[in-house]
Amino acid sequence: MSASSIGATDQLATPPIGPKPLVAEVGGGRLGDIWRAISRNRKAVAGLLLLLVFVVVSIFPGQIAPDDPTAQTYPPALGPSWHHLLGTTSLRQDIFSQLIFGTRLSLVIALAVGAIATVLAVLIGVSAAYLGGIADGILSLVTDVILVLPIFPLIIVITAYRKNSGLFMLIIVLGVLGWSYGARQLRSQALSLRTREFLESARVRGERRLYVILFEILPTMTSLIVATFLGSALYAVLAAAGLQFIGLGDPNSQSWGTMLYWAQSNEALFAGMPWWALAPGICLALLGAAFALLNYAFDEISSPALRVRKLERSRIPGRLPSPADTTPAVAPDRSVLKVEGLSVAYATDAGPVVAVDNVDLDVGRGEFLAIVGESGCGKSTLLYAIARLLGAPLPGEIIGGRVLFQGQDLVLLEERELRRVRWRDLSVVMQSAMNALNPVLTVAEQMRDACRAHSKMSKAEIEERSREVLRLVSIDPVHLHSYPHQLSGGMRQRAMIAMALLFTPDLVIMDEPTSALDVVAQRSLMVQIKELQERLGFAVIFVTHDMSLVSHFSDRLLVMYAGQVAELSSTRELFDRPRHPYSQGLLEAFPSIRGPKVRLLGIPGSPPDLAHPPAGCRFAPRCAHVQPRCTEGEVPLSTVNGSVVRCVLAEEGH
Amino acid sequence: MRFVLRRLGFFLVTLWAAITANFVIPRLMPGNPALAMMSRYRGHINPQALHALEIAFGVKTHQSLLSAYFTYLGNVFRGHLGISLTFFPDPVLHDVLQALPWTLALIGSTTILAFVLGTLIGLVGAWRRGGILDSVLPPIFVITSAFPYFWLAMLSIWLFSLKLGWLPQSGGYDIIDTPAWSWHFIHDAVVHSILPALTILVTSIGGWILTMRNNAISVLTEDYVRMARAKGLSPWRVMWTYAGRNAILPNLTGFAMSLGFVVSGAILVEFVFNYPGVGWMFLQSVENQDYALMQGLFLIIVLAVLTAILAADAATALLDPRTRDVR
Ligand code: SF4
Numbered sequence: 016m017s018a019s020s021i022g023a024t025d026q027l028a029t030p031p032i033g034p035k036p037l038v039a040e041v042g043g044g045r046l047g048d049i050w051r052a053i054s055r056n057r058k059a060v061a062g063l064l065l066l067l068v069f070v071v072v073s074i075f076p077g078q079i080a081p082d083d084p085t086a087q088t089y090p091p092a093l094g095p096s097w098h099h100l101l102g103t104t105s106l107r108q109d110i111f112s113q114l115i116f117g118t119r120l121s122l123v124i125a126l127a128v129g130a131i132a133t134v135l136a137v138l139i140g141v142s143a144a145y146l147g148g149i150a151d152g153i154l155s156l157v158t159d160v161i162l163v164l165p166i167f168p169l170i171i172v173i174t175a176y177r178k179n180s181g182l183f184m185l186i187i188v189l190g191v192l193g194w195s196y197g198a199r200q201l202r203s204q205a206l207s208l209r210t211r212e213f214l215e216s217a218r219v220r221g222e223r224r225l226y227v228i229l230f231e232i233l234p235t236m237t238s239l240i241v242a243t244f245l246g247s248a249l250y251a252v253l254a255a256a257g258l259q260f261i262g263l264g265d266p267n268s269q270s271w272g273t274m275l276y277w278a279q280s281n282e283a284l285f286a287g288m289p290w291w292a293l294a295p296g297i298c299l300a301l302l303g304a305a306f307a308l309l310n311y312a313f314d315e316i317s318s319p320a321l322r323v324r325k326l327e328r329s330r331i332p333g334r335l336p337s338p339a340d341t342t343p344a345v346a347p348d349r350s351v352l353k354v355e356g357l358s359v360a361y362a363t364d365a366g367p368v369v370a371v372d373n374v375d376l377d378v379g380r381g382e383f384l385a386i387v388g389e390s391g392c393g394k395s396t397l398l399y400a401i402a403r404l405l406g407a408p409l410p411g412e413i414i415g416g417r418v419l420f421q422g423q424d425l426v427l428l429e430e431r432e433l434r435r436v437r438w439r440d441l442s443v444v445m446q447s448a449m450n451a452l453n454p455v456l457t458v459a460e461q462m463r464d465a466c467r468a469h470s471k472m473s474k475a476e477i478e479e480r481s482r483e484v485l486r487l488v489s490i491d492p493v494h495l496h497s498y499p500h501q502l503s504g505g506m507r508q509r510a511m512i513a514m515a516l517l518f519t520p521d522l523v524i525m526d527e528p529t530s531a532l533d534v535v536a537q538r539s540l541m542v543q544i545k546e547l548q549e550r551l552g553f554a555v556i557f558v559t560h561d562m563s564l565v566s567h568f569s570d571r572l573l574v575m576y577a578g579q580v581a582e583l584s585s586t587r588e589l590f591d592r593p594r595h596p597y598s599q600g601l602l603e604a605f606p607s608i609r610g611p612k613v614r615l616l617g618i619p620g621s622p623p624d625l626a627h628p629p630a631g632c633r634f635a636p637r638c639a640h641v642q643p644r645c646t647e648g649e650v651p652l653s654t655v656n657g658s659v660v661r662c663v664l665a666e667e668g669h
Numbered sequence: 670m671r672f673v674l675r676r677l678g679f680f681l682v683t684l685w686a687a688i689t690a691n692f693v694i695p696r697l698m699p700g701n702p703a704l705a706m707m708s709r710y711r712g713h714i715n716p717q718a719l720h721a722l723e724i725a726f727g728v729k730t731h732q733s734l735l736s737a738y739f740t741y742l743g744n745v746f747r748g749h750l751g752i753s754l755t756f757f758p759d760p761v762l763h764d765v766l767q768a769l770p771w772t773l774a775l776i777g778s779t780t781i782l783a784f785v786l787g788t789l790i791g792l793v794g795a796w797r798r799g800g801i802l803d804s805v806l807p808p809i810f811v812i813t814s815a816f817p818y819f820w821l822a823m824l825s826i827w828l829f830s831l832k833l834g835w836l837p838q839s840g841g842y843d844i845i846d847t848p849a850w851s852w853h854f855i856h857d858a859v860v861h862s863i864l865p866a867l868t869i870l871v872t873s874i875g876g877w878i879l880t881m882r883n884n885a886i887s888v889l890t891e892d893y894v895r896m897a898r899a900k901g902l903s904p905w906r907v908m909w910t911y912a913g914r915n916a917i918l919p920n921l922t923g924f925a926m927s928l929g930f931v932v933s934g935a936i937l938v939e940f941v942f943n944y945p946g947v948g949w950m951f952l953q954s955v956e957n958q959d960y961a962l963m964q965g966l967f968l969i970i971v972l973a974v975l976t977a978i979l980a981a982d983a984a985t986a987l988l989d990p991r992t993r994d995v996r
Pocket residue numbers: 595596597632633634635636638639640641642645650661662663664
C-alpha cells in the first residue's frame with residue numbers, strides 16, 4: 016500500500032489506539048478546545064443561537080415591542096391581528112409587547128441564579144475535595160442533605176412567609192439552594208484530579224495551594240463548571256416561572272411566569288385568549304431548551320463516547336484488494352489460525368486512521384505466539400480484530416483481509432454464526448479481570464451463562480465443570496460462588512483464565528493478562544499458563560508490551576510497529592539475532608530493568624501519528640541506521656532464514 | 670444491609686434538617702408573618718393548641734429558643750402538627766393523611782412508570798447505537814424535559830378537555846360523587862387522573878431516558894460487555910444482565926437526585942388540575958397563609974421523597990453486590 020500522507024494539518028497527539036487512552040477525559044479540555052468543539056456540534060449551535068435571540072430581545076425590548084406592556088388601553092380579549100400580533104388580554108394589554116418585555120426578567124433570573132449556584136458549587140465542591148478529612152465530611156453531608164431535600168417546596172415555604180418579596184430575594188433563594196448537584200460532581204472530579212501527575216509536579220515545585228487550585232485545577236474542570244452553570248440556569252428558569260405562576264412572585268413584574276399567573280387567574284384559555292397562556296409557555300420552553308441543548312451538547316463534547324462517528328472508507332488512501340478476490344479460504348492442517356492482509360481503520364474527527372495495516376500471521380496447533388510492541392502500535396486492535404470484538408472502547412472496522420479459523424473466514428461471518436465459534440473454539444482473556452468480569456454476577460453465574468450458550472449441560476454438570484476449571488488454575492472451588500470484588504487480584508485473573516478453558520478451545524487469545532499483577536505473581540501465572548497450554552494443547556496468541564515476560568514461553572515473536580509487522584521469527588532467533596532496528600531497540604531496553612513501566616531506553620523519540628504516517632519506513636524518524644532509500648517508498652517484508660523482516664538492511668544480515 | 674442502615678441514618682439527618690427549617694424560617698422573617706395567622710385562631714381553639722402553635726411559629730413565647738425548639742420537635746414527632754385554618758377545625762395531620770393517597774396514586778405511579786419506561790427506552794437506544802431511539806429521540810427529549818410542567822398541564826386541559834372534550838378538566842373525581850371504594854368511583858378517579866398523569870409522564874420521562882442512555886453507552890464500552898460478546902452469549906443476555914444491570918445502578922442514584930425535581934413539577938400539575946393531593950393542598954395553604962398546614966405538608970413531601978430514595982437505595986443494594994459488602 017502507499018503510505019502517502021493524507022492531509023496537510025499537523026496533529027501533535029498520537030491517536031488513541033491502545034486499550035487505555037480512549038477512556039474519555041471527562042471534563043478535560045481548555046477553553047479554546049471547548050470553543051472549537053462547540054462550533055462543530057449542531058445542538059450547541061442551536062442552543063447558542065436561541066440564547067442569543069433572547070439576549071438581544073432582553074436588551075432592546077423597547078425597540079422591538081410595538082406597545083407599552085403596562086398600558087391598559089386596548090379593547091379587551093382581542094384575537095391576533097396585525098395591530099396586536101398575539102391579541103390582547105382581558106386586562107386590555109398587548110400580549111406580544113408583554114412577552115417581549117418579559118424576556119429580560121426570565122433571563123436575568125436564569126443568569127444570576129446560574130452564576131450564584133456555580134460559584135457556590137465550585138467553592139464548596141473544590142474545597143471539600145482539597146481540605147479533606149472532617150471539613151470534607153461536613154461539606155459533603157450538607158451537600159447531600161440539600162441534594163435530597165425537595166428544594167422547590169422549600170422555596171415555596173420560604174417565599175410564602177414573604178409574598179411579593181421581590182426579585183432580589185428570589186434570586187438569592189434559588190441560587191443558595193441550587194448548588195448542591197454541581198458541588199457534588201465538582202468534588203468528585205477534583206478528588207480524581209488530585210492524584211494526577213501534573214498536579215503532583217506542581218506541588219513538588221512548591222506552588223501555593225490557592226495558585227494550584229486557580230490555575231491548574233479549575234481550567235481542567237471547565238466543562239463541568241459550564242455544565243453546572245447551564246443546569247442551574249435551566250432549573251432557575253423553571254422554578255422562578257413556577258413561583259410566579261402560583262402567585263409567589265411580584266404580580267406587577269414583567270415576566271413570563273407572571274403573565275401565566277394572570278392568564279390562569281383570568282381563565283385565558285377558556286375565555287378565547289389562548290395566546291395569553293400559550294406564548295409565555297412557549298418562550299419559557301424555548302429558553303429552557305436553549306440551556307438544555309447547550310448542556311446536552313457539553314455532555315457530548317466532554318465525553319466523546321456519546322458521539323457516533325462514521326468511518327469514511329473512501330478517505331482511506333490506497334486501499335487493499337477486498338477479501339473476495341484472493342484465493343479460497345482453506346486453512347492448512349497444521350495451523351489453527353491464518354491471518355492474511357488484515358487491516359483495521361477507525362474514524363476520528365480528522366478522518367479515518369488505519370491502526371492495523373496489512374498484517375499476515377499464522378498460528379500452529381498448540382503454538383504460543385507472542386505479539387510485542389509499544390502501546391499504540393495496534394497490537395490490541397489486531398487482537399480484537401482477529402476475535403471480531405472491535406467496537407467501543409476499541410473502535411475500528413476491518414477494512415480488508417481475512418481471518419481463517421477452522422476453515423472459515425471469521426471476517427465474513429455474521430454475529431450469529433460467530434457465536435457458534437466463540438468460547439467453544441476461541442476464547443479470550445483480557446488485561447484486567449477486575450474490568451472484564453461482570454461485577455454484579457458471581458463467578459459461577461458467569462461460567463454458567465457461557466456453558467448455557469454453547470452446550471446442553473445440566474446444572475450439576477456445569478457446577479462440576481466450573482469447579483474443575485478452577486482447580487486447573489489452582490483456585491479452591493469454594494470461591495466459585497464469590498463475586499469478582501471478593502477475590503484477590505491474582506485470583507480474579509486466574510478465574511478469568513479458568514473461564515476461558517471451560518470448553519478447552521483450540522485457541523486462546525490473551526491481551527496482557529498478567530500486566531495487572533506484580534512481578535512475582537506475573538511470573539508464576541506465566542508458568543501456569545504455559546503448563547496448561549502444554550497439557551491441554553491449545554494455541555495462544557499473547558499480546559504484551561514486555562518482551563522479557565514472554566522470552567521463555569513463546570515459540571514465536573511478532574514485533575509490531577505503527578500498525579505494521581516489523582519482524583516475525585522464532586523467539587530464539589529474534590533474541591539471538593534481532594534483524595529489525597526496532598527489535599534491537601526493544602531488546603536493549605529490557606534486560607536492565609523489569610516490570611511493566613520500563614522506559615524503552617534504547618529508542619529515542621515516539622511512535623508516529625498514524626493519521627499521518629511517515630512515507631517509507633515508519634520507523635525511519637527514530638532509526639539509527641536510516642538511509643535515503645528507507646524513506647523513498649514502502650519497505651516490503653522480506654524473508655531471511657525463516658524470519659520475516661520489514662527493513663532494507665535485513666538481507667545484509669545486519 | 671449496612672449500606673441501607675447508613676443511608677437510613679442519613680435520611681434521619683435530612684428529615685431533622687427539614688423539621689428544623691420549618692422551625693427556623695418563620696423566626697428569620699422580619700416582622701413575624703405568623704402573627705396575623707395566630708389572631709385568626711384566637712378564641713376558636715383551646716389554649717393548649719394555641720400554645721403549641723405559638724411555639725411552632727415563635728409568636729410571643731416566653732420560652733427560651735432552645736426549649737421552644739425541643740418542645741416543637743416533641744410535638745412534631747407525636748404528630749401534633751397543629752390545627753388547619755383552611756379546613757378548620759381539622760388537625761393538620763388529618764388533612765395531610767387525606768391528601769396523601771391521591772398524590773401517592775397519581776405521582777407515585779406515574780413516576781415509577783416514567784422511570785421504568787425511560788430506563789428501558791434509554792437502554793435500547795444505547796444498544797442500537799445510531800438507530801431512531803438513539804439519534805432522533807434524545808434531542809426531542811432534551812427539549813420536552815425543559816418544558817414547564819404547569820404550562821403543559823394548562824395546554825393539555827385546553828386541548829384534550831376544552832377543544833376535544835375527551836377528558837375531564839379538573840378535580841380528582843366528579844363533584845357529584847362521594848369517595849368510596851365502589852367500581853364507579855374508581856373508574857371516575859382513573860379518568861380524572863389520565864391528563865395529569867400524562868403531563869407528568871411526558872415531562873419527566875425524557876430525563877430518565879437521557880441519563881440511562883448515557884450510562885448505558887459508557888457501560889457498553891466496559892470490558893465485561895466485550896467479554897460477554899467474546900463468550901458468545903445471546904445479544905439479549907448481554908444487553909440485560911451485562912449492560913442493563915450495570916447501567917441501571919447509576920440511574921437509581923440519579924433517581925434519588927431527580928426526584929425532587931419531579932415532585933416540584935407535580936405540585937404545580939396538581940395545582941393546575943385542582944387535583945385533591947398534597948401539592949394542591951400545599952398551595953392552598955400558602956394562599957390562605959395557613960402556615961401550620963403548609964409546614965405539615967412540607968414535612969410529608971420530604972418524607973415521601975426520602976422514602977422513595979430509600980427504596981431506590983434498597984434496589985441498588987439488591988442489584989449491586991459491591992454495596993452490600995461495603996466495610
Ligand atoms: S528501513 Fe531503514 S529506517 Fe527503517 S528500520 Fe530499516 S534501516 Fe531503519
